[in-house]
Amino acid sequence: MTRDEALALDAGDPLARFRAGFALPHGLIYLDGNSLGPPPLAVHERLAEVSHNEWGEGLVRSWNSARWIEAPLRVGGKIARLIGAQPHEVTVADSTTVNLFKLAAGALSLKPGRTTILSEAGNFPTDLYALQGLAALLGPGRARLRTVPPEDLVAAIGEDTAAVVLTHVHYKTSRRWDLAAVTAAAHAKGALMIWDLCHSVGAIAVDLNGAGADLAVGCSYKYLNGGPGAPAFLFVAERHQAQIASPLSGWMGHAEPFAFEDGYRPAADIRGQITGTPPILGLAALEAGVDLQLQADPAQVEAKGLALAGLFVRQVEAAAADPALRLTGPRGPTARGLHVSFAHPEGYALVQAMIARGIVGDFRAPDIARFGFSPLFLSYAQVWDAAQALAEVLATRAWDRPEFRARAAVT
Amino acid sequence: MTRDEALALDAGDPLARFRAGFALPHGLIYLDGNSLGPPPLAVHERLAEVSHNEWGEGLVRSWNSARWIEAPLRVGGKIARLIGAQPHEVTVADSTTVNLFKLAAGALSLKPGRTTILSEAGNFPTDLYALQGLAALLGPGRARLRTVPPEDLVAAIGEDTAAVVLTHVHYKTSRRWDLAAVTAAAHAKGALMIWDLCHSVGAIAVDLNGAGADLAVGCSYKYLNGGPGAPAFLFVAERHQAQIASPLSGWMGHAEPFAFEDGYRPAADIRGQITGTPPILGLAALEAGVDLQLQADPAQVEAKGLALAGLFVRQVEAAAADPALRLTGPRGPTARGLHVSFAHPEGYALVQAMIARGIVGDFRAPDIARFGFSPLFLSYAQVWDAAQALAEVLATRAWDRPEFRARAAVT
Numbered sequence: 116m117t118r119d120e121a122l123a124l125d126a127g128d129p130l131a132r133f134r135a136g137f138a139l140p141h142g143l144i145y146l147d148g149n150s151l152g153p154p155p156l157a158v159h160e161r162l163a164e165v166s167h168n169e170w171g172e173g174l175v176r177s178w179n180s181a182r183w184i185e186a187p188l189r190v191g192g193k194i195a196r197l198i199g200a201q202p203h204e205v206t207v208a209d210s211t212t213v214n215l216f217k218l219a220a221g222a223l224s225l226k227p228g229r230t231t232i233l234s235e236a237g238n239f240p241t242d243l244y245a246l247q248g249l250a251a252l253l254g255p256g257r258a259r260l261r262t263v264p265p266e267d268l269v270a271a272i273g274e275d276t277a278a279v280v281l282t283h284v285h286y287k288t289s290r291r292w293d294l295a296a297v298t299a300a301a302h303a304k305g306a307l308m309i310w311d312l313c314h315s316v317g318a319i320a321v322d323l324n325g326a327g328a329d330l331a332v333g334c335s336y337k338y339l340n341g342g343p344g345a346p347a348f349l350f351v352a353e354r355h356q357a358q359i360a361s362p363l364s365g366w367m368g369h370a371e372p373f374a375f376e377d378g379y380r381p382a383a384d385i386r387g388q389i390t391g392t393p394p395i396l397g398l399a400a401l402e403a404g405v406d407l408q409l410q411a412d413p414a415q416v417e418a419k420g421l422a423l424a425g426l427f428v429r430q431v432e433a434a435a436a437d438p439a440l441r442l443t444g445p446r447g448p449t450a451r452g453l454h455v456s457f458a459h460p461e462g463y464a465l466v467q468a469m470i471a472r473g474i475v476g477d478f479r480a481p482d483i484a485r486f487g488f489s490p491l492f493l494s495y496a497q498v499w500d501a502a503q504a505l506a507e508v509l510a511t512r513a514w515d516r517p518e519f520r521a522r523a524a525v526t
Numbered sequence: 527m528t529r530d531e532a533l534a535l536d537a538g539d540p541l542a543r544f545r546a547g548f549a550l551p552h553g554l555i556y557l558d559g560n561s562l563g564p565p566p567l568a569v570h571e572r573l574a575e576v577s578h579n580e581w582g583e584g585l586v587r588s589w590n591s592a593r594w595i596e597a598p599l600r601v602g603g604k605i606a607r608l609i610g611a612q613p614h615e616v617t618v619a620d621s622t623t624v625n626l627f628k629l630a631a632g633a634l635s636l637k638p639g640r641t642t643i644l645s646e647a648g649n650f651p652t653d654l655y656a657l658q659g660l661a662a663l664l665g666p667g668r669a670r671l672r673t674v675p676p677e678d679l680v681a682a683i684g685e686d687t688a689a690v691v692l693t694h695v696h697y698k699t700s701r702r703w704d705l706a707a708v709t710a711a712a713h714a715k716g717a718l719m720i721w722d723l724c725h726s727v728g729a730i731a732v733d734l735n736g737a738g739a740d741l742a743v744g745c746s747y748k749y750l751n752g753g754p755g756a757p758a759f760l761f762v763a764e765r766h767q768a769q770i771a772s773p774l775s776g777w778m779g780h781a782e783p784f785a786f787e788d789g790y791r792p793a794a795d796i797r798g799q800i801t802g803t804p805p806i807l808g809l810a811a812l813e814a815g816v817d818l819q820l821q822a823d824p825a826q827v828e829a830k831g832l833a834l835a836g837l838f839v840r841q842v843e844a845a846a847a848d849p850a851l852r853l854t855g856p857r858g859p860t861a862r863g864l865h866v867s868f869a870h871p872e873g874y875a876l877v878q879a880m881i882a883r884g885i886v887g888d889f890r891a892p893d894i895a896r897f898g899f900s901p902l903f904l905s906y907a908q909v910w911d912a913a914q915a916l917a918e919v920l921a922t923r924a925w926d927r928p929e930f931r932a933r934a935a936v937t
Contacts, residue, residue, distance in 0.1 A: 143585075344804045
């Protein structure tokens with residue numbers, strides 16, 4: 116593809132108008148929206164409104180007057196529309212890690228007699244850590260985490276499997292699970308299905324209820340552009356809500372939080388999964404990101420993101436002469452997410468050399484240079500330029516400098 | 527006391543200069559900083575800086591360049607100075623509820639063979655709920671929550687008590703536990719002591735290490751003015767850090783988060799209690815609040831707050847002719863916190879009638895009209911005026927209107 120052809124794609128891009136909703140630094144090509152999305156312009160205004168008016172003027176009264184108390188369910192209900200859920204099946208709460216702990220514990224309680232939680236080796240670490248923590252707390256007689264290579268996963272679902280926990284799109288390889296097929300495979304063995312949507316929400320069209328999914332978690336600071344460390348969300352299918360108990364019972368999950376009773380009585384709906392006082396600043400920023408996302412057609416979002424990722428891969432592979440560079444994960448558009456991971460022995464330095472050229476991707480140990488293709492603010496021409504730059508960095512070994520090898524705290 | 531005498535106290539108030547650090551609505555007397563503190567002026571600027579520059583310009587690079595990754599420990603280290611802890615003994619993380627769950631589970635693991643967590647009946651509900659949730663998850667053979675009336679608490683500490691969990695200053699009665707004495711009583715029976723500092727941090731001088739405390743949690747949106755739903759903090763005494771495991775193991779608690787290993791290896795220090803990605807917007811607002819608090823002498827903060835509370839009680843009781851009004855909790859300054867709770871059959875309507883007069887307190891079911899005396903932004907004259915207003919509302923039965931009885935979602 117020529118750069119003019121990329122420009123022609125931009126001219127016909129139905130999502131091009133969304134770029135004006137962001138103020139990215141001039142000249143920067145930001146290929147890390149899959150790690151931290153940039154702030155939609157509306158975020159700045161919204162945060163000032165919350166800080167000055169709602170918090171500063173309304174003070175504690177804003178729990179009612181500014182409807183802060185409804186924010187977890189209100190924003191959750193909006194996220195629901197992005198993942199094929201009903202509004203009352205999703206709430207914002209805590210972090211992905213904490214939410215997965217809650218739902219995995221809940222899944223065990225819904226499947227008495229079953230003790231295995233099954234996941235894939237190499238799943239995003241915090242998912243595995245949360246499940247390990249739960250298993251260690253409960254002990255081997257009540258819970259264990261079993262991880263298997265992805266190719267063995269479906270066959271490993273068995274009569275003792277309480278829940279299968281998978282990340283829909285893998286953080287490193289970008290490999291995408293077939294949401295409906297794996298959910299059906301879990302159900303066929305009597306297991307529940309818990310999806311982690313961190314790398315798909317706002318990127319890949321997700322239909323949880325269409326797939327019959329039971330439970331799901333996800334973070335909101337990637338393609339939803341909710342801000343650094345934005346609060347996470349969780350989904351509990353309506354049919355499970357009255358039965359599933361959160362082990363992290365907190366006052367906001369109580370049927371009547373302001374009755375201040377000594378005994379916990381969980382709300383019988385999705386509110387039962389809320390724990391502490393909701394983080395209003397984080398929710399406000401997140402809501403601005405979700406509101407913007409809701410204006411885009413999910414099918415167009417997925418299609419453009421896959422097209423950008425495909426363009427990047429093709430252009431890099433066509434131009435790059437470095438045999439050490441290797442695409443990880445699948446190539447087919449229905450089998451992948453919106454980020455592209457190239458393995459390279461100097462992956463870390465490669466990413467730093469790109470950043471020095473104003474093209475921001477990230478590194479994932481041990482050797483992955485990762486680039487994400489957020490459909491709302493990237494253009495085809497930017498991606499074309501980024502591919503050319505990567506090919507040039509490889510051809511000239513521009514990564515081969517000590518300052519590009521010096522590891523930062525966060526990679 | 528006359529109003530002129532109150533004004534004279536303001537003239538000699540060493541903390542009076544702090545009022546300029548807040549922009550409270552004109553004419554409002556805000557007696558609910560114990561529920562949600564107002565924003566320090568610096569918060570607005572800090573949030574704009576984080577949103578526009580760090581998030582908007584720095585993007586994902588700000589995890590390193592703006593030192594976002596250090597924020598939980600940096601802000602935790604500052605809070606440590608307010609509670610008599612070493613900087614490396616405190617981190618910001620999650621909510622009070624989640625942190626108490628983590629530390630209570632940790633306490634059980636530190637006391638193998640002991641199964642009882644002891645608390646007081648009527649403790650703040652989310653504390654009891656978190657402990658009930660943990661006990662329900664572990665089952666009666668491994669954990670149970672026992673609650674006793676406060677007067678029976680010390681005697682109830684026994685050979686099976688793994689931990690005693692108490693809120694230093696009671697949210698409703700304002701009764702203050704003797705931190706050192708109760709900690710010693712727990713230790714005498716081989717139990718660990720977990721303090722909830724929600725109503726004391728930034729208000730009452732706390733010396734956790736002086737008291738030999740083991741573990742503590744607290745929220746930051748009250749006297750620390752950290753913002754609605756601000757992230758909470760937790761304390762683990764240095765001597766326990768290498769042994770205590772968090773059941774909520776997440777990637778940010780891993781010894782090497784960016785090694786992306788499948789197996790959880792907890793950080794051996796306070797970082798092991800961090801779970802998910804830190805909430806940067808919430809941390810930024812909180813840090814502004816903590817920075818302001820650190821400029822005040824804790825002894826002066828406590829003394830002024832107790833003086834304001836005492837003034838309010840005396841003036842109300844001297845002026846109010848309503849025999850139905852009853853102070854709950856202790857009167858002695860060493861036995862109470864900075865909020866004052868009056869029981870009254872029409873407590874809810876009473877609070878609403880005060881709010882209608884521009885004096886904001888809050889209601890706690892079933893019958894408590896609660897007023898908090900944040901030392902950094904309140905004046906003696908404001909408190910004198912508030913007491914006169916309450917006496918007048920009572921004398922004229924101004925609360926006796928239907929609109930004051932209509933309950934809002936958040937009370």
